[in-house]
Amino acid sequence: MTAAQTGGRTFRGDLDIPEGLPRGIDLGRIVNKDKAIAMYGRGFVEKMTDHAMLADDYAYQAMLDFKDKSNRTSWRTFDRALESGIDSIDDPTPGMVSLFEQLDHVPDWVDFDQLYRGAVAFWRAGPIVPPVLAWATIAGGFSMYSATRPVLFSGRLKSADHVGTRLVESFRYVVAAYTPGGMDRFEEGFRLTAKVRMIHAAVRHSLSRSDSWDWADWGIPINNLDSMETQAGQFGVKFVDAVQSSGIRYSDRELEDIFALSRYVGYVIGVPEEILHTGYEDARLKSDFHTMIEQPPDDFCRDVVHSVIKFSVEHPPGDVEVLPGPVAKFMTTERRLKLVYGLLDTWIDDDVMKALGAERTGWRHILPTVRPLVTAADRLGRLLPHDDEKTAFGMLRQFNDAIKLPDHADKATAVANPDEVHADIAANKGAMPVVSHS
Template identity: 30%
Template sequence: MTPSRFQDGANARRRFGDQLDRLAPFLLRVDPLADAVVASFAAMPSGQGFRLLETALTRGIEAVPDAPPELRALFAAVDHVPVWVDWEAVSRGGTAFLRTGVIGGMLLAMQSLILGYASPGGNKPLALSGRLREQAGRRLAETGRFVHAVSQAGGMRRFGEGFAITVKVRIMHAQVRRLAHASGRWQTALWGEPVNQHDMIATALLFSVALLEGLDKLGYHVSPEQREDLVHLWRYVAHVIGVEGELIPGSYAEARRLAEMIFATQGAPDADSRALVDALLTHAARSAPNERERRRAEQRAALFAGVARTVLGEELAEQLGLPRTSARLAVPLVRALAAASSRAHALPSLQDFALDLGDRYWQRAIAFGLGGRPADFAPPERFASSRT
């Protein structure tokens, strides 16, 4: 039975035909390898399984003689590099993203994350986990660290930081599935499985196709070759994070069509969508240490809301409850900055400088967002009891 969140309307059917019939079942498919690892960890003392995982990531599965067979099976899969992986394309894709610097960072939050929150089914694991408002800033910083790490040169190589974080996120997803079902609040008939295959590939598309669309709307030019490279990077990230090969697009054109198909069938944003967006926009002001910082945070939030309205479109912005602010008048300046940056980044003499500048932006932004607390990407042991 197809979960009711899948909106197979007449317009979507005319456009995508029986591809919809092949996409819908992935809402009920998950990641048996990772789920088996989490089940084996649950039988161990608290934290022991995650320590075994970290050892396997840093030293190889051979360095874990007491590894459970489930963990060995997972590493047999992630240690295998598919023949289609082009390491130079992976590196170029990450470099192209890092050069976007502050523009890319703004779009990561105001385009990619918000589009993820807009899914009334895909947002449910996060909504049910609790503490929406308190964790908004932390989620943004951890997402930034993940995206930054996979984009680094060599980041997705076997012992790169991006690879390690990707595997940890895969295990985190499996634990969220376990907790969601254990909570007694999960409605499979309505939402599908928690963190299912459909939603995992949707996330990879948010960090590639959706980001590229946001850059287009702000006037930041990305060449066709760079688009393919960024999609290739996230194709490999999707593979490592546990997405089935059949579902992973092999080109920008395929990725864009799949993203459009997912968006056309997901339904309108719901109350959880609006709560998540509100938390994203207001977390900095709510946690500001003084009145001056609070005003600055509110000014940034107003600008970000204006950018979000520009890249998401007015209809979706209204459905998400994005505020209308006078800061929208500053959006043309953001566009001018984006266009000027892309022209500068196209000059060979400035490309290394732009990469260094973008990388330093991400390091500062992540450090500020984490507030001195490390992001270890350990799987949660429980859901919070509150959803506020």
């Protein structure tokens, strides 16, 4: 295990977990160990899987401080420190000081001009980006066995009256983080990324006290290994692969810029640099590794993926279509749903689609059919005068209209309310079975 030292505090990553648990490589969730060792080497496999039993203790300790009534630290204190800096807080706790020392430290590999270019490149692909985000990355991400475990307990992706809220919250965070300039210290992307980080810590705390959390199978809730995959894979490799499989091509420089941005988002959200991806090729290697050792989708994954897709098609966020307007305008809800599964047939691996029991619709031929035209138009567009920044901000305006907070809403509510999530987990609204230790 590793330790990180800052602000006088040493964090191993294993605060508040039970004794006697297996090492990461021996967790029930890990498959294909021998194959992974043969391909990647034992040292790499053990280092990465150890992080299934390690998590972000900077945020976790700060969150424990919130629960300690002997001090005045709270979620409101955290929000104020995000807005104005830790120096604006009178008598902050050691946990808060350590967290903000880590948050405010800018690693020497960060180039904010490159991050800006990465965000422009992310969105310059145009109308294909919202569907890829909604279905290939967010909905498709829940096809991962490990990523689905923490979201099952609250029931927020099972109950129709909560799915839309949860989906819009995810969009707000991702869109803000991937807005050009959004990850500057006092911008919305940084604020929401740090806020999501703390919500993850709160979810970890709640799940750690649930009789239904299977430590020996799943590891620590919201662990480093899965958080790494979210940035390197879900919003990195899987995003760019889906865009490029649709006919748009990113240049080598654009890819490096996009992955520099996702790397810094990963850093701010608490992925330790020890396993955080360093660039495009490293992200692909680590994402492929995570896929290799991952359990196949189960019934829980199927329920969540289909629930998210169905809701997003029937109730587009903010009543703004995820699909391009000219496409959506003439389609019934049933036809749109079939189109989404047709798109996913191109964006998601065949074995995953089969495991999800996804319908194979005639629309699966749509992207292969139009891809040559999209590719030709993209190549021509790159040769002619073009303004990627204008295109990116045009897409962002459209998407932000769909996910903006209601008028007069407190911006602290832009992402999940941790108290509500805790209450739902404590009540086990997802109806997860109690773990048997016999």
